[in-house]
Amino acid sequence: MKLLVLGAGGQVGFELCRARLPAGFAIAPLDRSGLDIADRAAVFAAVARERPGLVVNAAAYTAVDRAESEPEAAFAANAAAPGHIAAACAASGIPLIHLSTDYVFDGAKPGPYREDDPIDPLGVYGRSKADGEGAVRAALAEHVIVRTAWVYGAHGHNFVKTMLRLANERLALRVVADQRGAPTAAADIAAAIVWIASRISAAQPCWGTFHFAGAGETTWHGFAEAIVALAAPHIGKSPPVEPIATADYPTPARRPANSTLDCSRIAAAYGIVPRPWREALAEVVAELFADRATPLPGA
Numbered sequence: 001m002k003l004l005v006l007g008a009g010g011q012v013g014f015e016l017c018r019a020r021l022p023a024g025f026a027i028a029p030l031d032r033s034g035l036d037i038a039d040r041a042a043v044f045a046a047v048a049r050e051r052p053g054l055v056v057n058a059a060a061y062t063a064v065d066r067a068e069s070e071p072e073a074a075f076a077a078n079a080a081a082p083g084h085i086a087a088a089c090a091a092s093g094i095p096l097i098h099l100s101t102d103y104v105f106d107g108a109k110p111g112p113y114r115e116d117d118p119i120d121p122l123g124v125y126g127r128s129k130a131d132g133e134g135a136v137r138a139a140l141a142e143h144v145i146v147r148t149a150w151v152y153g154a155h156g157h158n159f160v161k162t163m164l165r166l167a168n169e170r171l172a173l174r175v176v177a178d179q180r181g182a183p184t185a186a187a188d189i190a191a192a193i194v195w196i197a198s199r200i201s202a203a204q205p206c207w208g209t210f211h212f213a214g215a216g217e218t219t220w221h222g223f224a225e226a227i228v229a230l231a232a233p234h235i236g237k238s239p240p241v242e243p244i245a246t247a248d249y250p251t252p253a254r255r256p257a258n259s260t261l262d263c264s265r266i267a268a269a270y271g272i273v274p275r276p277w278r279e280a281l282a283e284v285v286a287e288l289f290a291d292r293a294t295p296l297p298g299a
Helices: 011-017 040-050 071-092 124-139 159-169 186-201 220-235 264-270 277-290
Strands: 002-006 026-030 054-057 096-101 143-148 173-176 208-211 241-244
Touching: 002 011, 002 040, 011 026, 011 186, 040 071, 054 071, 054 186, 071 096, 071 124, 096 124, 096 186, 124 143, 143 186, 159 173, 159 220, 159 277, 173 220, 186 264, 186 277, 208 264, 220 241, 220 277
Parallel strands: 002 026, 002 054, 054 096, 096 143, 143 208, 173 241
Antiparallel strands: none
16 A cells, blocks of 8 residues: 655654555655645645545644644644645545644543544644644545644654753753643554554555554643653753743744543554553653764754
8 A cells, every 4th residue: 555645744654654664565654745635626636646545634733832823824734734735635535644643622521532522623733733634524424533632753843852941951840730631653654654554555544533642641731841851861960850841932833731532442452552652752862862973852
């Protein structure tokens, strides 16, 4: 099966391009320089040209704060583009795996969010991603939407790399401690997508919306503490991580106070059980230091 991966230059797309694939699978990667996903005609042309067995949409506008001042760009990439992609897939009889986010929820629920919980995004980014989900559902029955959260990896810009840089530069770090969720390694998301693709290829699909995030729960503060502890042997120090409230670190976009996702549905449908987030984090931090001649991963 040929997988057309859109957003191949992003965190998950990068991991998909280097993931271990089943026999008979191949990746056709397209990044933003190769395809403007907001261009409907270009999307249809790319799908027709590549003739994949499955499309994976890992492309998105992910600048959460900047989206508040750039709503047109966010909605073009996150809402209109998924509709174009799903319509192109429908026209060619091709299924689609589409990535979405915990930010479709408002974070007010005390416990983990299930797929059928009502959505209520707090900002432009979340609203644009919610509209993208709706566009996919409206255009194509044979789809899998995977919502995930707190994505990080060895490639691209993310919280882990920022914390590693700050841990090297500062005497102490101050990190929000009243937002909770589950850090999710991009490589783990890629592996889940490959497994879902293999089930689709074997004519054993389960269509619909699923949650996938690292196992366990923490706060951004707890996440940062774990990152600093893993980095300490490499940078020769372990600066304290001070807990602060969301109100002490104002941002243009509001974040959900609770981003935890119930992943039992993807386990039941596909047998995918997320691994503990600390285990995945240790692998990514080790890779970041191993891949560089200097001891400091850049942000």
